[in-house]
Amino acid sequence: MTTRLSGAGLYFSFGYELNEEWALGLSLAAIYTTLKLSRAVSNTPNNPYPATDGKVTFDDIDDWSPQAALGIVYTPKDSQWTLGLVYRSKTAVDLKGDLEAKNLPFSSGRAEVSFDMPEAYELGLAYQYTEKLKVFVQADYQLWSQFSDYTVNIGAGTDAYDRGWRDSYRVALGAQFELTPQQVIFVGTSYDMSPVTDKNRTFDAPTDDQLRLSASYHHRLDTLDFSLGLSLIQSASGKVDQTVEVTPGSGVFARTQGDFSTFNLIFVSASLEYHF
Numbered sequence: 001m002t003t004r005l006s007g008a009g010l011y012f013s014f015g016y017e018l019n020e021e022w023a024l025g026l027s028l029a030a031i032y033t034t035l036k037l038s039r040a041v042s043n044t045p046n047n048p049y050p051a052t053d054g055k056v057t058f059d060d061i062d063d064w065s066p067q068a069a070l071g072i073v074y075t076p077k078d079s080q081w082t083l084g085l086v087y088r089s090k091t092a093v094d095l096k097g098d099l100e101a102k103n104l105p106f107s108s109g110r111a112e113v114s115f116d117m118p119e120a121y122e123l124g125l126a127y128q129y130t131e132k133l134k135v136f137v138q139a140d141y142q143l144w145s146q147f148s149d150y151t152v153n154i155g156a157g158t159d160a161y162d163r164g165w166r167d168s169y170r171v172a173l174g175a176q177f178e179l180t181p182q183q184v185i186f187v188g189t190s191y192d193m194s195p196v197t198d199k200n201r202t203f204d205a206p207t208d209d210q211l212r213l214s215a216s217y218h219h220r221l222d223t224l225d226f227s228l229g230l231s232l233i234q235s236a237s238g239k240v241d242q243t244v245e246v247t248p249g250s251g252v253f254a255r256t257q258g259d260f261s262t263f264n265l266i267f268v269s270a271s272l273e274y275h276f
Helices: none
Strands: 002-017 022-041 054-074 080-088 093-101 107-116 120-128 133-142 149-153 158-162 169-182 183-192 212-220 224-235 236-246 253-260 263-274
Touching: 022 093, 054 107
Parallel strands: none
Antiparallel strands: 002 022, 022 054, 054 080, 054 093, 080 120, 093 107, 107 149, 120 133, 133 169, 149 158, 169 183, 183 212, 212 224, 224 263, 236 253
8 A cells, every 4th residue: 555645836926015014925836746546455355365456556646736825914013013814725636647457357547536735724923022033923724624525536437535534723833033134043833733533544644633843044145035944743643443335335344443653754945035
């Protein structure tokens, strides 16, 4: 069993100051998504025997999809507080590509998988504690229930599924320290609520509560800014315990059960920004 869902994006951002207190921002993105998935399929569900299993593979099916984000920033006059609100749109992903089938009663061909990446709302508050130090608090709400429903078409019609995911929240604390007028360090931590319960968790998406620690370095030049960042994500241990009907209407059920230990992920990021 293998599952790999990957994404990359091209982002274009614009900002405009309405007056001394209000500013608007707009981001448009082209998101590239790929999915590689392989599964063993039992040909004898009433008498499971691994030697007779078939295998189905989605071989790097992919899609480009648009996404938009709108931001509003409010900074009262003569105040050290700044309030920001960001809305990120839902993204419809329609993956298409090759399907490879081995030892199964259908042949290789084309595959389609469709789902939605969820819309999200982000609320942030910043306070200029000293001339060089600024602290942040942020709360996000993501509609993961929109990701829950998905469809699969492997040439014999479209089947609809529901992962049972729920909407979730995220809270974060951070700080920005100015080393020099051109160099800034950011540090922060956040907690992400799991969008799925033990009852609905699957092996292909074993997500759970997450704790994140992040740090980045930002350098400003006359017309060019660049930054480097590092994030450590610790995911809590999770359980999988599902019973599903092998073939609809067959009355034959299979149970999948197991545990995921706590694991860590490391992300390295870099960005480049040009000022006109």
